[in-house]
Amino acid sequence: MKVGVLTSGGDSPGMNACIRAIVRVGIFHELEIVGIKGGLQGILDKKFQPFEARSVGNIIHRGGTILTTGRSKEYRTEAGQKKAARILKEEGFDALIAIGGNGTMRALEILGDLWDGQIIGLPGTIDNDVYGTDFSIGFDTAVNNAIEAVDKIRDTAQSFDRFFLIETMGRDRGEIALHVGICCGAEAIVIPETPTDLDAIADHIIAGRERGKTFAFIIVAEGDEEGDAMEISKKLSGRVRENCRVSVLGYIQRGGSPSRQDRILASKLGSYAIECLTAGKSGILVGEIDGEVAETEFADTYSKQKPLNETLLKLVDPLSI
Numbered sequence: 001m002k003v004g005v006l007t008s009g010g011d012s013p014g015m016n017a018c019i020r021a022i023v024r025v026g027i028f029h030e031l032e033i034v035g036i037k038g039g040l041q042g043i044l045d046k047k048f049q050p051f052e053a054r055s056v057g058n059i060i061h062r063g064g065t066i067l068t069t070g071r072s073k074e075y076r077t078e079a080g081q082k083k084a085a086r087i088l089k090e091e092g093f094d095a096l097i098a099i100g101g102n103g104t105m106r107a108l109e110i111l112g113d114l115w116d117g118q119i120i121g122l123p124g125t126i127d128n129d130v131y132g133t134d135f136s137i138g139f140d141t142a143v144n145n146a147i148e149a150v151d152k153i154r155d156t157a158q159s160f161d162r163f164f165l166i167e168t169m170g171r172d173r174g175e176i177a178l179h180v181g182i183c184c185g186a187e188a189i190v191i192p193e194t195p196t197d198l199d200a201i202a203d204h205i206i207a208g209r210e211r212g213k214t215f216a217f218i219i220v221a222e223g224d225e226e227g228d229a230m231e232i233s234k235k236l237s238g239r240v241r242e243n244c245r246v247s248v249l250g251y252i253q254r255g256g257s258p259s260r261q262d263r264i265l266a267s268k269l270g271s272y273a274i275e276c277l278t279a280g281k282s283g284i285l286v287g288e289i290d291g292e293v294a295e296t297e298f299a300d301t302y303s304k305q306k307p308l309n310e311t312l313l314k315l316v317d318p319l320s321i
């Protein structure tokens with residue numbers, strides 16, 4: 001069986017550990033594993049790289065993706081999708097494993113209608129927004145990166161008695177913001193999944209000051225309906241009657257060596273993906289729910305909303321009194 005492997009969309013820490021698991025477990029099962037560089041565009045450009053067990057040595061600890069990634073404009077067109085299916089057939093591929101987020105799963109679903117090879121998706125994105133897995137590969141490391149940064153910013157907040165708005169990534173999901181908010185003791189978190197009441201946040205900050213809090217910070221998810229951290233700071237500054245400092249964490253969240261959790265998850269899911277192929281499965285995302293492997297049809301991975309952790313959400317207010 002000839003299996004193509006690619007990474008697509010935003011890179012996430014642990015993608016390399018996952019590629020390594022796919023290659024090693026695949027070769028263990030006597031499959032031929034071929035890397036495809038540059039995401040889905042790599043199929044269209046025929047950027048193929050045959051893998052051996054040794055090709056993936058010394059990458060388990062590295063962030064980013066050795067296969068490089070991308071968001072292909074050509075693949076979004078019908079002509080591009082048909083071309084990809086034709087190339088995979090002509091090049092003799094029997095299966096494809098793609099590591100990526102929602103957009104990647106949607107692309108795989110389309111490919112499944114045009115090509116008769118087996119297709120398995122694995123959740124690799126810091127956003128943790130893929131339905132069908134408790135955690136996506138890279139999320140844990142991104143949260144840890146953000147925690148480290150926020151802990152540094154709070155030194156200045158504390159030293160200057162300041163109020164900070166700290167922006168985390170996550171496109172249209174507040175998963176990173178929620179976890180970072182709990183782990184760092186934010187006064188509030190501002191996320192797209194819940195309605196944002198700026199008056200209530202301002203009252204909470206003022207009340208905290210009156211109770212003797214000398215500094216404060218809130219975590220803002222980049223995709224909130226009230227805007228990004230800069231826009232929200234403008235809206236809040238009149239209401240809290242003090243200057244709001246803004247810090248956008250940006251791409252530092254997405255880089256660096258994967259955490260223990262991401263390395264384990266990546267190794268397990270990469271291995272599961274090969275098991276699914278040898279069992280003849282196709283058209284599914286392989287994730288992990290409650291510690292068990294979980295299979296989800298591609299359509300559900302992007303159309304269903306992953307539930308927010310309500311227990312964590314409810315903790316924000318009582319923990320910040």
Ligand code: F6P
Nearest residue numbers: 010101125126127169170171254
């Ligand atoms: O999907 C991962 C992510 O890092 C989002 O959190 C962010 O909104 C987006 O990618 C940024 O995309 P780009 O790398 O194209 O700037």
